[in-house]
Amino acid sequence: AQSVTQPDIHITVSEGASLELRCNYSYGATPYLFWYVQSPGQGLQLLLKYFSGDTLVQGIKGFEAEFKRSQSSFNLRKPSVHWSDAAEYFCAVAAPGKLSFGAGTTVTVRA
Amino acid sequence: GAVVSQHPSWVICKSGTSVKIECRSLDFQATTMFWYRQFPKQSLMLMATSNEGSKATYEQGVEKDKFLINHASLTLSTLTVTSAHPEDSSFYICSAVPAGPSYEQYFGPGTRLTVT
Numbered sequence: 001a002q003s004v005t006q007p008d009i010h011i012t013v014s015e016g017a018s019l020e021l022r023c024n025y026s027y028g029a030t031p032y033l034f035w036y037v038q039s040p041g042q043g044l045q046l047l048l049k050y051f052s053g054d055t056l057v058q059g060i061k062g063f064e065a066e067f068k069r070s071q072s073s074f075n076l077r078k079p080s081v082h083w084s085d086a087a088e089y090f091c092a093v094a095a096p097g098k099l100s101f102g103a104g105t106t107v108t109v110r111a
Numbered sequence: 112g113a114v115v116s117q118h119p120s121w122v123i124c125k126s127g128t129s130v131k132i133e134c135r136s137l138d139f140q141a142t143t144m145f146w147y148r149q150f151p152k153q154s155l156m157l158m159a160t161s162n163e164g165s166k167a168t169y170e171q172g173v174e175k176d177k178f179l180i181n182h183a184s185l186t187l188s189t190l191t192v193t194s195a196h197p198e199d200s201s202f203y204i205c206s207a208v209p210a211g212p213s214y215e216q217y218f219g220p221g222t223r224l225t226v227t
Binding site for chain 1 (some may be wrong): 153204
């Protein structure tokens with residue numbers, strides 16, 4: 001069965017600083033990977049996805065993620081964080097008929 | 112494209128009553144829809160998988176008689192919480208998968224249920 005681990009429960013970053021959120025997955029076949037963002041009381045918004053091809057994936061809002069098969073990782077990065085990036089971030093791996101989420105990382109942005 | 116709506120966005124009901132939540136795919140047909148539950152500060156927990164025209168598949172530990180799911184058309188799935196109790200208070204999110212081979216789910220905005 002597939003699973004996702006997000007090691008960091010909470011990250012605090014200064015506005016304008018870089019951000020990296022870690023994600024490790026476990027899946028026996030080629031993984032389909034996603035990063036979602038959730039603002040308080042809202043649904044999920046897809047930031048980016050990886051199915052195949054280039055291992056560096058560009059997403060919306062200036063986010064990117066790098067797939068590293070050897071490390072079973074799919075870390076999310078942003079070079080310069082804005083206050084509006086404060087939210088909950090979820091990494092997910094898809095298998096046929098199912099999407100498994102990590103526990104999420106809360107990002108706080110300080111001025 | 113690929114917009115999913117949920118109605119209502121929030122609902123308050125009294126203990127013992129039932130409440131229905133609708134999930135609609137607005138611009139695509141969805142043969143499969145999923146229902147998730149999310150507690151505060153926690154991740155999404157899959158409750159059930161709903162396939163159009165067939166019975167829903169429930170995850171282990173989810174009471175099928177309490178959480179009734181109907182997927183009557185390719186654009187609508189409903190979740191009915193029967194005889195609701197305060198412990199059923201939660202954020203319920205649906206997602207939909209377009210017809211055809213796809214691993215991507217499109218999520219609705221969620222419904223906040225509060226049972227008093």
